[in-house]
Amino acid sequence: MSASMEETTRVCVTGGSGYIGSWIVKRLLERGYTVHATVRNSGDERKVGFLKSFPNAETGLVLFEADLYNPHDFEKAIRGCQYVFHVATPLHHDPSSSKFKDTSEAAVAGVKSIAESCIRSGTVRRLIYTATVMAASPMKDDAKCFAEAMDESCWTPLNLSDPHSSDQFVEDYVKSKTQSERELLRYDGVIEIVSIALGLVGGSTIRSALPDSLRVLIAQATNDGTWYRVLRILEEVTGKVPVVHIEDACEAHIFCISKQRSISGRFLCASDYVKTADIAHHIKKSFPEIQIPEEFIEDTGREIAxxxxxxxxxxxxxxxxxxxxxxxxxxxxxxxxxINSNT
Known part of the structure; x- marks a missing residue:
């Protein structure tokens, strides 16, 4: 895509103040795109102020208030755009909602409303969805063993029965992301749908707080039992742990709007696929001063490709x-x- 085309292209990013969404907004602005970013509260400077400090934000960034529990909120932000990145996802259920009983219903309603808004706009060429590898388990239907390889044909069973996956938040997250991705892919053919299923995202952050995905990735280094449990749940769902750097995750999204030919479908996005024991080994090799207790190193012995x-x-x-x-x-x-700088 030429610079002149970028300057005349409008892109909508839902969840623009989140970890992944904010990186995408920043990189799009740097390339000269006009960005419509949705946030839940545009008046909360603590959460949106950093977006306004991005290069070209003064002329290229437009903030819209939108909430997935009111999915029609996104219509205005999508209007006039050529591409839409749907990054936002409900992580915690709003108990005051009379529309939805859980995050799965809210997520599915959200993708349907956004897809239909894209179709009604008459301008959107492609809708790119930020999915997760947690919805792409190579676990076989009986949930007792894994396939030989993990690829785009894999789907996580909704009735996870593995004892390692008994965390309610994780179960709700996996269910909502799996159902919403399947729902959105049904629109492929009516409009170009690209689903980018990200591995566990690490690297750096442009927000003030560490993102949860990064905390999970380095849980062994921080000796954090709560986040390590989530890391092990991920390993039990996906066989091993797919990982990707935030920069690569962001560039993969933007890559999918740089292609002028028609593209659609599901794409897994991870540069490495490793056991949690391998992650501990690499941390100890690069940072020998960091001590990882034995209880944070469990080798499954799996060799899934x-x-x-x-x-x-x-x-x-x-x-x-x-x-x-x-x-x-x-x-x-x-x-x-x-992490203590001396350890």
Whole structure:
């Protein structure tokens, strides 16, 4: 896409103040796009002020208030755009809602409303959805064993029965993301739908607080039992842990609007697919001063292969490997004071 085309292209990013959404907004503005970013409260400077400080934000950024529990809120933000990144997802159920009984209903209603708004707009060429590998488990239907490889054909069973997956928040998250991704892909053919299923995202952050995904990734280094449990749940759902750097995750999204030819479908996005025991090994190798207790190192012995190559076949190249992802994540945590700089 030429610079002149970028300057005349409007892109909507839902969840613009979140970890992934804010990175996408920043990179789009740097490239000269006009960005319609949705946030839940545009008047909360603590959560949206940093967006206004991005290069070109003064002339290229327009904020819209929208909430997935009121999915029609997104109509105005989508109007006039050529591309839409649907990044927002409900993580916690709003108990005051009379429309939806849980986050799954809200997420599914959200993707349907956004897809239909894109169709009604008459301008949107492609809708890119931020999905998760948690919805792409290579677990077989009986949930007792795994397939030999993990790729785009894998879908997580909605009736997870593995004891490691008994965390209610994780179960709700997996269910909502799986159901909403399946629902959105039904619109493929009416409008171009691209689903980018991200691995566990690490690296750095442009927000004031460390994102949860980064806390999960480095849980062994911080000796945090709560986040380590989530890391192990991810491993039990996806066989091993797919990981991706925030920069690569962001670039994969933007790559999907740079393609002028028609593209659609599901794409898994991860540069590495490793066991949690391997993550601990790499941390200890790069940071020998960090002590990881034995209870935070559990080797499953699984050797499932990474079978996804669709993004690379289209021409996308990952710039960050596991070593770089972990080093950036640990250094980011140190700068945030989450890890003692002397350890």
């Amino acid at each position: 990474w079978g996804s190559s669709k993004l690379e076949e289209m021409g996308f190249k990952y710039k960050y490997d596991l070593k770089m992802i972990l080093e950036d994540s640990i250094n980011c945590a140190r700068m945030a004071g989450e």
